[in-house]
Amino acid sequence: MFNDFKLNQGRPVYIQLKEYLKRMITNGHLLENQKLPSTRELSVSLAISRNTVLTAYADLEQEGLIYAVKGKGNFVKSVETSKTPSIEVNWQEKMSEQALLAENLDLMKHGVRRRNQMISFNSIAPDEKLFDVENFKRAFLNRMAIEGDIVLNYGYAKGYKPLIEYLLHYMEVKGVDIKEKDILITNGFTEGLDIILSSLNKKNGRIICENPTHHSALKLFRMHGYEIDGIDMEDDGLDISMLQSLLTKNKYDFAYLIPSYHNPTGIVTSSEKRKKMMELFSAYQVPIVEDGFNEELRYSGAHLAPLAAFAGSGNNVIYTSSFSKILFPGLRVGWVLADKDLIYYLESMKRARTIHTSTLDQAVLYQYLHDGYFEKYIKKARSVYKKKYELALTSSKRYIPMKRITGDGGLHLFIELDDKIDARELLNKCSQKGVVFSLGNDFYTDDNGKHTLRLGFSRLKEDEISSGIMRIGQTIKEHYGGER
Amino acid sequence: MFNDFKLNQGRPVYIQLKEYLKRMITNGHLLENQKLPSTRELSVSLAISRNTVLTAYADLEQEGLIYAVKGKGNFVKSVETSKTPSIEVNWQEKMSEQALLAENLDLMKHGVRRRNQMISFNSIAPDEKLFDVENFKRAFLNRMAIEGDIVLNYGYAKGYKPLIEYLLHYMEVKGVDIKEKDILITNGFTEGLDIILSSLNKKNGRIICENPTHHSALKLFRMHGYEIDGIDMEDDGLDISMLQSLLTKNKYDFAYLIPSYHNPTGIVTSSEKRKKMMELFSAYQVPIVEDGFNEELRYSGAHLAPLAAFAGSGNNVIYTSSFSKILFPGLRVGWVLADKDLIYYLESMKRARTIHTSTLDQAVLYQYLHDGYFEKYIKKARSVYKKKYELALTSSKRYIPMKRITGDGGLHLFIELDDKIDARELLNKCSQKGVVFSLGNDFYTDDNGKHTLRLGFSRLKEDEISSGIMRIGQTIKEHYGGER
Numbered sequence: 001m002f003n004d005f006k007l008n009q010g011r012p013v014y015i016q017l018k019e020y021l022k023r024m025i026t027n028g029h030l031l032e033n034q035k036l037p038s039t040r041e042l043s044v045s046l047a048i049s050r051n052t053v054l055t056a057y058a059d060l061e062q063e064g065l066i067y068a069v070k071g072k073g074n075f076v077k078s079v080e081t082s083k084t085p086s087i088e089v090n091w092q093e094k095m096s097e098q099a100l101l102a103e104n105l106d107l108m109k110h111g112v113r114r115r116n117q118m119i120s121f122n123s124i125a126p127d128e129k130l131f132d133v134e135n136f137k138r139a140f141l142n143r144m145a146i147e148g149d150i151v152l153n154y155g156y157a158k159g160y161k162p163l164i165e166y167l168l169h170y171m172e173v174k175g176v177d178i179k180e181k182d183i184l185i186t187n188g189f190t191e192g193l194d195i196i197l198s199s200l201n202k203k204n205g206r207i208i209c210e211n212p213t214h215h216s217a218l219k220l221f222r223m224h225g226y227e228i229d230g231i232d233m234e235d236d237g238l239d240i241s242m243l244q245s246l247l248t249k250n251k252y253d254f255a256y257l258i259p260s261y262h263n264p265t266g267i268v269t270s271s272e273k274r275k276k277m278m279e280l281f282s283a284y285q286v287p288i289v290e291d292g293f294n295e296e297l298r299y300s301g302a303h304l305a306p307l308a309a310f311a312g313s314g315n316n317v318i319y320t321s322s323f324s325k326i327l328f329p330g331l332r333v334g335w336v337l338a339d340k341d342l343i344y345y346l347e348s349m350k351r352a353r354t355i356h357t358s359t360l361d362q363a364v365l366y367q368y369l370h371d372g373y374f375e376k377y378i379k380k381a382r383s384v385y386k387k388k389y390e391l392a393l394t395s396s397k398r399y400i401p402m403k404r405i406t407g408d409g410g411l412h413l414f415i416e417l418d419d420k421i422d423a424r425e426l427l428n429k430c431s432q433k434g435v436v437f438s439l440g441n442d443f444y445t446d447d448n449g450k451h452t453l454r455l456g457f458s459r460l461k462e463d464e465i466s467s468g469i470m471r472i473g474q475t476i477k478e479h480y481g482g483e484r
Numbered sequence: 485m486f487n488d489f490k491l492n493q494g495r496p497v498y499i500q501l502k503e504y505l506k507r508m509i510t511n512g513h514l515l516e517n518q519k520l521p522s523t524r525e526l527s528v529s530l531a532i533s534r535n536t537v538l539t540a541y542a543d544l545e546q547e548g549l550i551y552a553v554k555g556k557g558n559f560v561k562s563v564e565t566s567k568t569p570s571i572e573v574n575w576q577e578k579m580s581e582q583a584l585l586a587e588n589l590d591l592m593k594h595g596v597r598r599r600n601q602m603i604s605f606n607s608i609a610p611d612e613k614l615f616d617v618e619n620f621k622r623a624f625l626n627r628m629a630i631e632g633d634i635v636l637n638y639g640y641a642k643g644y645k646p647l648i649e650y651l652l653h654y655m656e657v658k659g660v661d662i663k664e665k666d667i668l669i670t671n672g673f674t675e676g677l678d679i680i681l682s683s684l685n686k687k688n689g690r691i692i693c694e695n696p697t698h699h700s701a702l703k704l705f706r707m708h709g710y711e712i713d714g715i716d717m718e719d720d721g722l723d724i725s726m727l728q729s730l731l732t733k734n735k736y737d738f739a740y741l742i743p744s745y746h747n748p749t750g751i752v753t754s755s756e757k758r759k760k761m762m763e764l765f766s767a768y769q770v771p772i773v774e775d776g777f778n779e780e781l782r783y784s785g786a787h788l789a790p791l792a793a794f795a796g797s798g799n800n801v802i803y804t805s806s807f808s809k810i811l812f813p814g815l816r817v818g819w820v821l822a823d824k825d826l827i828y829y830l831e832s833m834k835r836a837r838t839i840h841t842s843t844l845d846q847a848v849l850y851q852y853l854h855d856g857y858f859e860k861y862i863k864k865a866r867s868v869y870k871k872k873y874e875l876a877l878t879s880s881k882r883y884i885p886m887k888r889i890t891g892d893g894g895l896h897l898f899i900e901l902d903d904k905i906d907a908r909e910l911l912n913k914c915s916q917k918g919v920v921f922s923l924g925n926d927f928y929t930d931d932n933g934k935h936t937l938r939l940g941f942s943r944l945k946e947d948e949i950s951s952g953i954m955r956i957g958q959t960i961k962e963h964y965g966g967e968r
Contacts, residue, residue, distance in 0.1 A: 086796045298548075311567070351590060371496075
């Protein structure tokens with residue numbers, strides 16, 4: 001006993017002693033009625049205070065694990081430790097179609113492993129060096145001072161009220177008509193989309209979206225059993241004539257669209273195209289799920305209203321977004337703005353599935369936004385990312401032989417190589433040279449895009465961006481020739 | 485313009501001015517090429533600094549909403565505000581079976597509304613007056629100092645590693661064999677259960693559980709389309725002979741069990757019964773989902789190992805729990821401990837649906853647990869709740885004519901009234917007298933329990949507990965006679 005007792009720093013010693021003894025007892029290593037060392041003995045042999053031992057013993061007694069006999073010491077109580085016949089379940093055989101698909105489409109499990117020292121263009125997460133930790137702490141302390149007990153107790157399924165009010169105003173400022181609309185706060189964009197997918201009746205079983213598109217969304221569409229029709233992307237947004245012909249041909253339950261900094265192509269849909277798209281979807285009565293992904297990251301240029309604003313007083317657009325992707329992804333807070341009749345049902349789904357989103361996350365985010373820290377942060381972020389963007393664009397054009405590059409800003413670029421180059425093969429070669437990127441093909445609704453790749457540059461240093469892109473270019477030239 | 489411009493305290497004025505003007509522009513209230521007031525003019529008329537106006541105008545220009553002409557001033561840019569023909573979707577018609585069921589079973593939407601000044605026995609949430617806000621802040625600041633940037637960035641779908649390690653050790657101390665086991669962190673218990681339900685193949689389409697049982701779990705079982713067989717509860721746990729006969733009759737995908745402080749009956753299953761149950765479920769090869777609900781709240785008595793400990797090296801128990809219900813429900817953190825092959829799939833489901841649980845919540849909770857604050861808190865909570873429990877028990881026995889009362893501790897009691905009393909009718913009468921409680925019937929797998937009720941006392945003051953229970957008793961005597 002006690003030869004494997006090691007103390008962890010920073011954790012009260014009496015708890016560690018108690019847990020050690022509790023484990024010995026529940027595992028059957030200490031027997032019923034076995035005498036424990038006296039408190040004096042133990043305090044000396046472990047070089048801890050006697051009070052610590054006394055507290056640990058008192059807690060063990062309170063938990064029904066030991067008993068004291070006056071003048072005799074402490075003894076182990078009878079504790080049920082007998083195990084029932086152990087049975088082995090083959091869990092893999094018990095998995096649902098959806099779980100097997102989730103595993104199968106899990107890029108984190110089946111992608112090329114990133115090793116240390118590698119230059120990875122995989123991520124489009126924010127650069128943690130930009131994080132405004134001090135103001136975040138300030139926002140936390142401010143909010144806790146205002147209503148710490150409310151922040152820590154159960155909240156509402158729909159979300160934290162001050163944040164909902166803030167976001168309604170925020171959307172109104174973007175030009176969205178918020179009359180008869182409401183907001184549901186979710187654990188990030190992804191949960192919002194999943195709740196929408198679970199709540200909508202699969203009448204036609206078919207979705208229309210840009211091709212390529214966000215792979216997490218594609219994964220969810222597939223897990224929910226939808227057929228997916230993709231529309232090719234032109235430099236100013238989707239191909240309108242292809243959209244029109246698909247709308248004539250098929251019936252869709254809804255359209256999923258990312259009008260700004262489209263993932264993965266980085267394309268920003270023009271105002272003219274937004275209008276045309278909206279007219280077409282209205283004409284064919286197809287509701288829209290708009291992904292507001294990173295639209296806050298616009299470096300410059302004309303103002304662009306979200307599709308939800310184009311819809312005016314109509315209720316056919318479900319707008320989903322989150323600040324996570326540019327602010328703090330560790331906080332899982334997203335939102336769905338939609339017709340209040342729809343939110344009414346989504347709220348019940350949310351309550352059934354996760355009760356509500358962390359009030360702590362919502363409350364601190366609210367305070368951070370309210371106090372104006374977000375405005376300051378986004379200015380800094382824009383200027384840092386803009387530099388990286390320009391460098392990535394220049395380097396790509398200079399070093400990578402390609403057919404087409406897209407990306408009007410944001411945190412990533414999308415490159416179409418010559419058709420004959422297999423990007424997966426290229427990735428393996430580049431990975432040996434210490435550079436990895438995302439396969440464009442993973443974002444396609446069909447089997448296309450095998451010669452495409454996405455370069456996320458947000459978390460890389462400037463020299464990593466240029467040398468990484470240079471290495472990709474060199475690898476292409478080495479293996480495929482091609483100074484096209 | 486500006487007559488409806490009102491300043492909010494605590495939010496930077498330049499942001500408020502910018503948002504005001506942006507909304508005027510995106511809504512079409514300011515017209516293309518319209519001249520804005522000069523910065524000097526505006527600063528005087530709004531009594532704000534000229535710098536504030538300059539910053540707001542600069543931001544608007546950067547966002548492409550206005551343009552400056554040297555020597556002439558600032559003008560509104562052309563902004564697309566034209567709305568497309570508005571279409572009206574009937575969202576209610578588009579709802580899935582699951583969403584309709586979620587709404588239909590949503591007790592928050594269809595329960596008796598609690599008014600102010602009412603004594604509500606509905607809640608079994610912790611008493612916010614007990615919250616240890618100061619140590620929570622300390623834990624936050626400690627963790628942020630250690631790795632603030634990691635806390636704020638993307639984490640792992642499986643969960644925050646230090647918390648996973650902590651919980652594995654925590655479960656081991658309870659006597660659970662953690663070899664070949666793993667943990668998934670979820671947004672509270674509810675998400676854990678929902679992910680399990682989505683991941684398991686519905687082979688037999690049938691679940692077995694205690695009757696009554698936790699209504700959030702029942703709701704999810706129904707939403708996932710399961711048939712549910714309930715087993716009657718005796719004072720020391722479920723009716724073993726009924727269990728045996730059901731196991732002989734039907735095949736089950738899994739059993740859902742709450743062995744400690746069972747919700748809603750408050751019954752703690754005895755060690756003997758735990759063993760017998762485990763033997764039976766093993767014999768019939770039925771895996772178990774164990775709900776560790778509030779097992780930390782044991783006021784006294786013998787140690788009781790979770791079913792997961794009885795399983796020994798077997799892998800047939802999926803243990804789910806959370807500290808939310810006694811610590812901070814606003815933090816949505818729960819966990820699933822199970823065979824690592826199963827966790828492997830649950831992890832992919834979690835990633836597909838919500839990416840991961842808030843790292844902030846997990847990290848602060850970890851630090852709070854690690855630093856020993858939880859141990860201190862739970863001692864205080866136990867002593868406060870124990871008093872309330874004893875008072876509620878004594879008062880109920882004294883004032884309420886009843887057939888049976890159960891509840892071995894925890895935060896609630898369960899009462900069976902005379903069969904002829906309809907608890908819903910009683911609730912309406914009590915509500916008029918300013919007292920509400922939870923209908924037992926909502927917790928039943930079948931149509932039973934119409935004469936039962938649950939009294940949650942955790943958030944009530946002592947005088948509210950006794951006077952509330954007295955009023956329920958009086959109402960029964962008034963309307964149903966009955967000094968049984």
